[in-house]
Amino acid sequence: MTRTPLDTVAHAERTPEDGQPWAELGLKEDEYARIREILGRRPTGAELAMYSVMWSEHCSYKSSKVHLRQFGEKAPESEALLVGIGEQAGVVDVGQGYAVTFKIESHNHPSYVEPYQGAATGVGGIVRDIVAMGARPVAVLDALRFGAAEHPDTRRVLPGVVAGIGGYGNCLGLPNIGGETVFDPCYQGNPLVNALCVGVMRHEDIHLAKAAGAGNKVILYGARTGGDGIGGASILASESFDSDKPSKRPSVQVGDPFQEKLLIECTLEAFAEGLVSGIQDLGAAGLSCATSELASNGSGGMRVELDTVPLRDSSLSPEEILMSESQERMCAVVEPAKAERFLAVCEKWDVTATVIGEVTDGDRLEIYWHGERIVDVDPRTVAHEGPVYERPYARPTWQDALRADSPETLPRPRTGDELRAAALELVSAPNQASTSWITDQYDRYVLGNTVLAQPEDGGVIRVDERSGLGVALATDGNGRYAKLDPYEGARLALAESYRNVAATGARPLAVTDCLNFGSPEDPAAMWQFAEACRGLADACRELGTPVTGGNVSLYNQTGETAIHPTPVVGVLGVLDDVSRRTPIGFTEPGQLVYLLGETRAEFGGSAWSQVAHGHLGGTPPAVDLERERLLAEILIAGSRDGMVDAAHDLSEGGLLQTLVESCLRGGNGARIVLPDGADPFTLLFSESQGRAVVAVPRSEEVRFTEMCAARGLPAARIGVVDGQELDFQGQFSLPLDELRSAVEGTLPALFG
Amino acid sequence: MTRVVVEVMPKPEILDPQGQAVQRALPRLGYQGVLDVRQGKRFELEVDGPPNRETLSRVEEMAETFLANGVIENFTVRVLDAAGAEVLSTDPVAGAAAGAGNSGTEGAR
Amino acid sequence: MTRVVVEVMPKPEILDPQGQAVQRALPRLGYQGVLDVRQGKRFELEVDGPPNRETLSRVEEMAETFLANGVIENFTVRVLDAAGAEVLSTDPVAGAAAGAGNSGTEGAR
Amino acid sequence: MTTRIGVVTFPGSLDDADARRAVSLAGGEAVPLWHRDKSLRQADAVVLPGGFSYGDYLRCGAIARFSPVMSSVLEHAREGMPVLGICNGFQVLCESHLLPGALIRNDHLRFVCRDQRLRVENAATDWTADFRTGQEITVPLKNNDGGYVADERTLDELEETGRVVFRYLDGNPNGSRRDIAGVTNEAGNVVGLMPHPEHAVEELTGPTTDGLSLFTSVLKKLVTA
Ligand SMILES: Nc1ncnc2c1ncn2[C@@H]1O[C@H](COP(=O)(O)OP(=O)(O)O)[C@@H](O)[C@H]1O
Ligand SMILES: [Mg+2]
DSSP states (O other), rough: OOOOOOOOOHHHHHTTTOOOOTTTTTTHHHHHHHHHHHSSSOHHHHHHHHHHHSSSSHHHHHTTTHHHHHHHTOOOOOEEEEBBBBBEEEEEETTEEEEEEEEEEEEEEHHHHHHHHHHHHHHHHHHHHHTTTTTTEEEEEEEEEOOTTOOOOOOHHHHHHHHHHHHHHHHOOOOOEEEEEEEGGTTTOOOEEEEEEEEEEEEGGGGOOOSSSSEEEEEEEEEBBOOOOOOOHHHHHHBBBBSSSSOOOOSOOOOHHHHHHHHHHHHHHHHHHTTTTEEEEOOHOOOOOHHHHHHHHSSSEEEEEESSSSSTTTTHHHHHHHHHHOEEEEEEEEEHHHHHHHHHHHHHHHEEEEEEEEEEESSOOOHHHHHHEEEEEHHHHHTTOOOOHHHHHOOOTTTTHHSSGGGGOOOOOOHHHHHHHHHHHHHHSTSSSSOOOHTTEEEOOTTTTTEEOTSSSSSEESSTTTOEEEEEEEEEOHHHHHHHHHHHHHHHHHHHHHHHHHTTEEEEEEEEEEEEOOOOTTTHHHHHHHHHHHHHHHHHHHOOEEEEEEEEEEOETTTTTTTTOOEEEEEEEEEEEEGOOOOOOOSSSTTTEEEEOOOOOOOOOHHHHHHHHHOOOSSSOOOOOOHHHHHHHHHHHHHHOOSEEEEEETTTHHHHEEEEEEEETTTTOOEEEEOOOHHHHHHHHOSSSSOOOEEEEEHHHHHHHHHHHHHTOOEEEEEEEOOTTETTTTTTTHHHHHHHHHHHHHHHHHHH | OEEEEEEEOOOSOOHHHHHHHHHHHHHHHTTOEEEEEEEEEEEEEEEOSSSSHHHHHHHHHHHIIISOOOTTTEEEEEEOOOOEEEEEOHHHHHHHHHHHHTTTTTOOO | EEEEEEEEOOOOTTTOOOOOHHHHHHHTTTOOEEEEEEEEEEEEESSOOOOSSHHHHHHHIIIIIIIIOTTTTTEEEEEEEEOOOOOOOOOOOHHHHHHHTTTTTTOOO | OOEEEEEEEEEBBBBHHHHHHHHHHTTTTEEEETTTHHHTTTSSSSEEEEEEEGGGGGTTTGGGSHHHHHHHHHHHHHHHHHOOTTHHHHHHHHHTSSSSEEEOOOTTOOOOEEEEEEEEOOOOOOTTTTTTTTOOOEEEEESSSSSSEEOOOOOOOHHHTTTTEEEEEEOOSSOGGGEEEEOOOTTTTTESSSOGGGGGTTTTTSSSSSSSSHHHHHHHHHHOO
16 A cells, blocks of 8 residues: 655745645535634645534535524523523523533434434434543433334434444443433425433532643543444545545444443543642544644643554555544543543543644644644634625525414314314324333433433432432423424424423423424524524523524425424423422322413424324414423422422323323323313314423312412312223323324334 | 345444454453454345345345445345355445445435 | 354243244234244454354353353354354254253352 | 431343432431442442343353452451342352352243232331242342352251242242242341342332332331441
8 A cells, every 4th residue: 555645834935836625525615614714824634624614504504504593692680590602501500519510412314314323323422522621421212203103214223323322321330310302294305313311410529621730641431442433534535546545434423332331430530639720522523623622622622643643444544534523432631640540530430542742832723643743724714714604594485374274174073073183193193192201211220319201291310319409301392383483493492392391390401403494594593503503592582591502403304395494492390309209190199280371273293283184384372481490499489389280281182191191100090071172182282382280189289279369370170080980071081001002002003 | 925135234444343342351351362253233134035136135235235334334135045145245345345335426316 | 363253042932022023023014924023132242262163162151051041041153154144053952952051050160 | 317328220130220219218318338438338238130230241240259349248247237238239249159049041042020919028128028938929020130049058057057048939030049039148138139220119119019128128127226
């Protein structure tokens, strides 16, 4: 194998006119020109590799940045926020000296190409983000969207994605405590796999990614570096190598959860011993990202000997090593006196660790290959000074027609028999049916602190065994609502997630979001994105819950057809004592069933319009965040003061869906008496917001209703927990056995 | 009836955590000098029909669409005679190519 | 350096859920006439030393104590030459016997 | 003096902290044991916890079996020290041939996590004396490779000598032969089971507190011994 000369800095200076494959690497002409301007010469191959990955949409947020700014600008005052947007994950104070960090991230495209590994490495990536903050990961959630349930490709994608999330999370020993499963033809070819991880630490243990202190060692540890995910860099490699080089690079990454488990334990042990000055996980853009971000967030420069990086494939070129996205790696900055001890901790956990460089006095990031300098850049220009676009956006021309296509005219069930049939059809449809076929593949018990998990409204994890302090989490998003109105859709996603957390009895504190949209180069998709950002930022301000971090996934489209705009919102709440948490199940006959909130005829984007008519049109339900806040206060007080035995929010599928779930979960039926004059169809199927069902013990009825009256929240007694049927008096009745087999049977029939 | 063996191995460039775990364990068990381990799958099939080209290509198709995941694995198919000797097998290059062929594009079946 | 292949298959009398699942799935994918499927493992090792009896018996020992579980699995070891042709392999009977030998009786090392 | 119960941590062990919590809740002193150390730190009994030791690569428990701590565990177990293997720990015990049989992939090939009803078939082992024979309990089950297999002769022998300790009720979750969820050795000091009693020790976090009795059983046995 003969090599053309290494493209060193000196060589680049001597050969300013050499052509470079910047377009193939995804750079625009002006971006390439800007790189040349920054460097005052042409970039070396290695520099071009670094800039091209770090300036990509995925790493630089170049299309989304201008809109995401609102999350900071409009952020509500929050005493709970210890670390805000911008770090690897935000950190929230949950009291008693504990801090919690949480973040959601997408792995959509890789999960379509190779469902198992794509989803597995998605979990791996978000968990490393949390570990890099110094926190011990304590739980995961997964928000999933697939094409039509009956589509043959969904049978390829869904089982693989679920097995991958379970395979990785279970092996790491992280309980899965919640998530979402949604089917819609718009996600055919573009499934959404969003994974959330939450971690816990003491305030004093918060660590930020920076490389301060000249002479400090840069240590790469974890898996060896292979040719994963470097399709782009191979273009460069083929320029500097003969064509007989084995240039086949893997198109997918394979995860090794066992390696990651060791990485977690060894990282946390190093933190606990005070061995770490700065740390960064290696995710997208691998070493390019880790070195340039660590260096630019610190005070000095950095020098790296790239040929010391342990390789899985010895044929990798320096460009490829810089771009490799091999999983299960981290990069730490360690004082020289502590380096030996750091390496010993790695050895204890059988983790490969190598000193690859050190922090320098200067302000340059210099990378060497067998003694020759191949990178010499200002790391800030790589990590933070990427291009920023003000992409044009425009409300799509079809939006008015879509909104005008109201569900008002759709035929509705009227008689008891018709309502019964519609009810069964709705609750057994793939989007409403039980997800236990999925969630039974996830360990929800490991670590022994899971207080609530799916199918509850939110997952609840105990943080402190003695005091009972705990956190609650839920993720929600409704692409159908957002398609009808992306601004309101984002607000609705927050409202629902907030409501789910409050239903467990937790006080909502902070937000993470994953924004899944189509191509930013399409003004319509860009408008949806801009509207959703505006809506979420406004709603967060109104509810007093700041966005602490998140993720943007663009280009989710097949040809011209984009997915529904799908903002997924995760809310974190706190419970001072998890023994007070509220479950959703009706567990005691005799409990009184109350409906909180007001019901209007709101069917735009509803589950009923989808299931019964395959219809999407009109306007989504109205959002009233003041009402959401009041409802949450009542749910939290009800839990704290022992006034409610069960609570379950109302969302997709309305009152009917909620009652079915609470009955099945608790193993008891209910006799429901619809209020005089109420239209049964509207009451059962409408998706009006700001509502919940609670089960109140008789002894607490007066206290509870007085509280609602005093605070001005409508509360209607609609029935009592009793028997083995869900009975709507004078209308129809559903035996629990029949309901259970309808609701439990759907997913196994499709995927079992 | 014909006996057919399908061997499925992780592609060389793909991480093989299982093989690595085995390799790392061996020295601790007192076995030195094992420089590399890769772990794959082996299927033994009993198939209707004679040990001929047609049977081979039927099983190759099964391997390509189902037994192996072309995104991360290569496969070889071997048709055996009654005595267990190999009479026909996948052209290794074609096998690899077939494996690679469905990468990224494979959609519905 | 020698390339050695170790094939580990579930014993015939032991349930093989993976093989059965494959067999059940095949007709649904349109493949008829597969009468039996068994799924096992295949290891490819790169071992220091020449392709001789000694290398074979070293790897046989590894297989017996570690790569296969004699309670449920049988194994075969094949030593290959540079061209990939088999030069030596476990006597299948001895291999099976060795596999069975550690069932239930072998203790700590 | 409190009774010391060692809980081994292998690389990839996950339920080790839970097992230690269960020991403490039962009134014992939990002693962490590290896979690389031969020392059992004067433990009177040992728990091999659940998890994915060494990633469960090769076969579950196959690599962990060779760790230094296991040679001590084997030695003491043969002399009568109580040893409990839960899930991955059960797999390690089978791989070590302290218990007969083996655990293979679930017949449906999926990981399964659910609340599992069990019948206690033998309340005379070191780990089950606080149960009644025939008692029905519910504890979490969660595994990929929980199918218990052995040849027919071994299975018959286990049945005849009362060495099946726990049996699945309400449907076999993984294809285990004869619905076997847990077995013991001839002496009754070594018990292995797939379900997770350590996840059923607190009202707040478990489906029941049925699992606690395994840990109280061994503590009583050790105190009276
Ligand atoms: N992929 C999944 N992973 C984990 N939990 C899930 C998943 N899909 C659904 N769930 C859980 O199932 C339950 C019902 O889901 P959903 O109807 O979306 O709840 P809600 O309407 O309250 O948001 C919730 O507890 C949710 O967390
Ligand atoms: Mg809910």
